[in-house]
Every structure is written in structure tokens, then in C-alpha cells.
Amino acid sequence: MGFWNQLFGRKKNNPDLEANSPYLPERKNDIDIIFAEKFTHKGGKFIYSEDLKSTDEFFKLILEENHWSGQDVLCFDPQLIQRFGLEPLADPVDPQNFKALLIGCEYLIANKGTVLICHHQLKDFKLEALPDFFIVYSGLDNFVNDVSEGMSQLKNKYADQLPTNITTLNVKNSKDENDFLSYGNSAKNLYLVLQER
Numbered sequence: 001m002g003f004w005n006q007l008f009g010r011k012k013n014n015p016d017l018e019a020n021s022p023y024l025p026e027r028k029n030d031i032d033i034i035f036a037e038k039f040t041h042k043g044g045k046f047i048y049s050e051d052l053k054s055t056d057e058f059f060k061l062i063l064e065e066n067h068w069s070g071q072d073v074l075c076f077d078p079q080l081i082q083r084f085g086l087e088p089l090a091d092p093v094d095p096q097n098f099k100a101l102l103i104g105c106e107y108l109i110a111n112k113g114t115v116l117i118c119h120h121q122l123k124d125f126k127l128e129a130l131p132d133f134f135i136v137y138s139g140l141d142n143f144v145n146d147v148s149e150g151m152s153q154l155k156n157k158y159a160d161q162l163p164t165n166i167t168t169l170n171v172k173n174s175k176d177e178n179d180f181l182s183y184g185n186s187a188k189n190l191y192l193v194l195q196e197r
Contacts, residue, residue, distance in 0.1 A: 031110045031143045032194075038113025039192065042171040049195040055137075059084055062135060062191055066099070073135070074098035076123050080137060095125060100133040105169075106157075107150040108142050108192075114170055115190070116150045118163035127167065133189045134169060139197040 040046050047062075049055040063069065074095055075081050080102055081088055095101070103121040108114075115136055122130070144150040147168065155162060172187040 031145060032140065035108050035110040035113055035143060038110070039171065039190075040113075042113055043173050044113065044171040044190040044192060047191065047193045049193055051196065055193055055195045056084075058193055059135070062193075066133070068099055072099040073102050074100065074131060075102040076121070077102075077104060080104060083137075095130045098131050100135055101131050102135045102137065105136050105138050105142060106154055106163075107144045108138060109145075109147055109150055109168060110143055111146045112168070114168040115192070116144075116147070116154070116166070116168050118154070118167070119165040120163055122165055122167075124165065127169075127188070130188075132172070133191070135191045135193065136169070137193050137195070139195060141197070 036046050047058050049058055063073070070084075070086050073084075073086055074089075074093070074097075075084070075086050076089070078088075080086075084102065086102070103117065105115045105117050105121065107116040109116055115138075144153060151166075154166070169190060170187040171190050
């Protein structure tokens with residue numbers, strides 16, 4: 001082997017040259033990192049949890065930070081109600097009586113840092129009618145690159161009946177609130193608890 005290296009001259013790998021080569025494709029960040037950067041840049045609160053115990057602690061900290069109790073949190077999902085020990089809802093529900101909404105999500109849109117949801121999370125309520133604070137609970141398997149990919153996945157997931165009330169959750173940004181073009185925007189204060197499953 002040494003003979004061939006001497007004969008043909010072995011080239012040493014130079015990482016600086018490789019990194020600057022115009023012929024190599026750009027190195028892209030992982031989809032979850034792209035999402036986290038965009039989401040937090042907009043003002044969303046991104047919380048990564050390794051297990052159920054950590055998730056429970058983070059949920060309690062969110063409640064403490066905002067001076068909420070479990071009765072201040074609205075949730076339509078029976079599994080999440082049970083998971084986080086919330087009170088089941090009485091009919092009819094008036095979202096104005098709550099300070100936060102706890103939901104799952106369909107997908108996390110990496111290139112926009114937004115959350116794709118539908119009537120499975122919102123029921124028949126419009127975003128404007130719901131509390132200003134959302135706590136989104138998600139797993140690592142919900143990341144998609146863009147809205148188009150999210151919609152394709154949604155069609156495959158619910159092939160028999162496409163959901164209604166499909167929308168993306170945007171993070172409320174104090175800079176945008178002063179911009180008259182964003183008047184009526186239904187952006188929310190978002191916490192995202194991302195748990196390894």
C-alpha cells in the first residue's frame with residue numbers, strides 16, 4: 001500500500017478546501033434544527049424533553065411561569081387531558097373562560113417555524129376565539145420540510161376524510177403587533193414541548 005501512495009502521491013484531505021468547494025452541495029441543517037431556529041427566532045418557546053417525567057416537569061413550569069392552574073388550560077383531546085391530569089370539559093365550552101389551550105399537532109413546518117393543525121386540534125373554533133396562549137405537545141416524528149409536504153402527509157394520513165379547518169399557527173411577535181398590515185392576525189403565544197417518544 002505504501003508503494004502505491006509513493007508512486008501516485010497520496011493527497012491529504014484538507015477540510016478547509018472541502019468546506020469551500022463550489023462543487024460540493026451545501027451542507028444543510030437537520031430539519032428539527034431548522035424548525036427550532038425559525039420558531040425561536042419568531043419568539044416561540046421551544047422545549048425539548050427526553051422523557052415523560054421531564055415533560056411533566058416542563059408542563060408544571062409553564063403553568064407556574066404564567067401563574068396558571070390546570071383549570072386555566074383548555075384541552076379538547078381526551079388523551080392529552082388524561083396525560084396531563086386536566087379536568088374533562090363540560091358542554092358547552094366557552095374558550096374565553098381559559099387562559100391557554102393545550103393541543104397536539106399534525107406537523108411542524110421547518111422552513112417557516114410554524115405548526116400545522118386542523119379541526120382535530122381546534123374542533124370548530126376559529127383561532128381568534130381561542131386563548132392567546134397555546135401549549136403544543138409533539139413528538140419528533142412530526143417534522144416536515146414545508147407546508148406542501150405537510151399537506152401531502154395530511155392527505156395520506158386522512159385518506160378517507162380530509163380534515164377541515166386546516167391552518168398554521170404563527171408565533172405572536174410584538175414587532176408585528178405595531179404593524180397595521182398584521183391587524184387581525186390570529187398569531188398566538190406558543191410553547192412547543194417536543195418529546196422523544
